[in-house]
Amino acid sequence: MPATITAFARSPDRGRGLARDMRVRWALEEVGQPYEVRLVSFSEMKEPAHRALHPFGQIPTYEEGDLALFESGAIVLHIAQRHAGLLPDDANARARAVAWMFAALNTVEPPILENRFAWMLERDQPWYAQRQQVLDDRVRVRLAELSGRLGDAQWLDGAFSAGDLLMVTVLRRLGAWPVLDEYPNLCAYVARAEERPAYKRAFDDQLAVFTTSAPDTLTGKGLEKNGDSSDV
Ligand code: GTB
Numbered sequence: 490m491p492a493t494i495t496a497f498a499r500s501p502d503r504g505r506g507l508a509r510d511m512r513v514r515w516a517l518e519e520v521g522q523p524y525e526v527r528l529v530s531f532s533e534m535k536e537p538a539h540r541a542l543h544p545f546g547q548i549p550t551y552e553e554g555d556l557a558l559f560e561s562g563a564i565v566l567h568i569a570q571r572h573a574g575l576l577p578d579d580a581n582a583r584a585r586a587v588a589w590m591f592a593a594l595n596t597v598e599p600p601i602l603e604n605r606f607a608w609m610l611e612r613d614q615p616w617y618a619q620r621q622q623v624l625d626d627r628v629r630v631r632l633a634e635l636s637g638r639l640g641d642a643q644w645l646d647g648a649f650s651a652g653d654l655l656m657v658t659v660l661r662r663l664g665a666w667p668v669l670d671e672y673p674n675l676c677a678y679v680a681r682a683e684e685r686p687a688y689k690r691a692f693d694d695q696l697a698v699f700t701t702s703a704p705d706t707l708t709g710k711g712l713e714k715n716g717d718s719s720d721v
Contacts, residue, residue, distance in 0.1 A: 512564075
């Protein structure tokens with residue numbers, strides 16, 4: 490039986506691959522595992538049936554036989570541990586790849602999300618300009634550090650790994666803010682990842698959900714108009 494994941498029935502990002510099911514789809518494509526997708530609405534996510542899978546009432550979830558998982562990082566790690574292609578065989582290299590997974594989610598993603606949340610939810614506030622400076626600086630510090638570490642390499646530590654997969658999804662959360670342009674090697678890193686056939690398949694599949702779903706009342710501002718202010 491293929492694994493089943495959950496994704497937004499109507500993603501607020503309009504299929505730009507920013508919702509976290511994209512990480513799981515991409516990982517499954519990288520390791521060549523088939524999967525099924527159960528689409529859930531915002532209200533269904535908060536129902537007991539979904540909360541039994543995900544205590545916080547979110548997507549993505551992952552079901553495989555008796556196993557039910559939540560948290561995109563844990564799901565990607567599980568896939569990478571079960572199937573070849575996302576973690577090196579060498580024990581030390583494997584440990585370093587896992588360190589990059591944690592770095593993506595614990596060190597690089599938080600300042601990016603804080604910045605993007607503030608822009609989305611607080612940019613009309615009189616104090617926003619001052620706060621924005623601090624938040625922008627925090628992101629630039631991390632990007633500069635990451636850029637310095639990546640240097641001229643293709644990937645963060647040798648071959649492409651689950652660490653790169655998560656890092657690229659995190660960097661893509663910068664969205665329309667062109668700050669990444671200040672770090673040409675990071676731009677090239679993201680572009681290189683987006684060229685991977687597995688990435689393209691995952692992206693196309695999540696985009697197809699949006700393009701084939703019925704129009705709704707979303708506005709150009711996105712999540713805050715759609716009842717999902719908990720995370721973007
Ligand atoms: N830490 C968890 C994980 O990594 O799995 C976080 C999961 C999470 O935030 N899920 C979001 C969700 O279910 C969707 S991905 N939100 C609904 C809710 O909380 O009620 C976050 C997301 C949403 C939208 C965009 N976007 O529009 O660009 C990007 C990312």
